[in-house]
Amino acid sequence: MPSSPNVLWGRVGGGFPAPARLDRLLRHAPTAAVLFTSILVAVQLPWVVLPVDGAGADPRRGVWALASAVLLLVPHCAQVRAATAGVRLRGGPWALAFMVAVVLAVLPVVGAHWLPVLYAPAVSALLVLSRPWAVPVAVALLVGVVPLGLLMGVDGFTAIWYVFAAVFRGIAVYALISLSGSATRLQSARTALASEAVLVERQRLDWEIRRRLDVALQQIAHRGGRAANERDPAWRAGELRAVTAVARRTLTETRRLVGRHHVTSWRTELDTAVSLLAAAGISVAVSTPASLPDADDAEFRAALRESVARLLDDQPAGACRIEVTVRDDRPRVEVRGLAGGEQPWSG
Structure with a gap:
């Protein structure tokens, strides 16, 4: 196997540097995903406070909606941040049930305009539930916006609009999380590949050093034994010089071999x-x-x-x-x- 000049000892993955763009994406992806989903929930707050059906603005609805948003976003953002790092938090189903309960509990107070935030529990369902249940639960949460809206007195067109609003927000957030997760897996694969390459190269280098040292030691032992048994001082001195030359040459070659892998x-x-x-x-x-x-x-x-x-x-x-x-x-x-x-x- 040819030696790879790009493998740097002491730094795993040094020979396979990840692109700077991928590094920046992985570094900022969790914060970006959390900020994005928080904004999508926050933009629904003015709709709750604004006048509805000719009635005046009711700040109390905004207070209840704000409290609901905080209670909703705390577990949701934790799950989003963990998912961008390729980790699934424990207790995910219980946190999902809590988020759904928080949204449904305030609907009689804040009104039907709060229904689109159900996209957040739907996304969390895709993140924390196992495959047989994740998609059905997420679809049920999104489709359930229609009957909930009709029960709260909105017309069918508005109820369908709420569904589309929730679906589009959920798709946007989940796409960002999936992209970040894919980038994280790619980075992990690159690191694993680099680590394997370092191990293979190190084994090859160890074998090459052992081979050269073995040949050199055999030559030194052979010539040194002959010089020890030789009575002619001149011939003995020549053999000792040859032994010294072999040792120095082997030392130089070994240093050259190892030195190619150090910066x-x-x-x-x-x-x-x-x-x-x-x-x-x-x-x-x-x-x-x-x-x-x-x-x-x-x-x-x-x-x-x-x-x-x-x-x-x-x-x-x-x-x-x-x-x-x-x-x-x-x-x-x-x-x-x-x-x-x-x-x-x-x-």
Whole structure:
């Protein structure tokens, strides 16, 4: 399986970033859905307070309607917010029964104009009830607006208008909730896919590292055993140099393999290079600019890794200098091995 350069260790899903638009939708969807359904209930309040059939405006109807709206919206908005997050609250059927009771209880006081708010219990029925019951209960709540309106003395045309008002509001709210839920499920699927990709890539990387280390250790053990049994000092020294070269080359290759899956700042990359050289027995003197911001720089990272690999592959030096300079507000690096007589400066 080819290595994926987009998988970033330490951040699940880093290689599969969700679009910014989807992120914003998921972040604001619960609030938008709650605000939208609250507005649809609130716009019905003026119809309750306004004069009816030539009678004057009655603020008391508005007070009762406002109290009913608050009692209705508290459980309804909680269910809407939970549904946009893909969660179903406990006690949903009891909360649904409470909402229906709240609306029906105030109808004799506030009048038939309050009937369209039955869309809210209908939507809640689709959200909290199981599939065999959700749709029939929601339809019954919406269709029941007609007989309720006729019993309260409105004409058939007005009763049908109430039904359409409730249906259209319910469709609008439920569509918004469904869209948010679908986006949440899509995001969850993307995260799960990214997590699986990270796991597969990590397993592949572990296998590759084990394979390379196994080959290198076998070579080191074989050559080290021969050098231990050899009496010729010159030949033994050559074998030990070969063993050291194999160890350094394996260390460099392993670092390259692991390094492809890390995005680090240039200072972190520099610290890693210093640690690698120190592990190889090479003392390092480093000079860095203090004013340069610490940020990721792919060109710097590639140049430093190439220079360190070349230094380890060549005839090893006892010390080296790493000098970081600034050019066009970006870091540049130079790595130079020192001969035996040279002394490294400190930066």
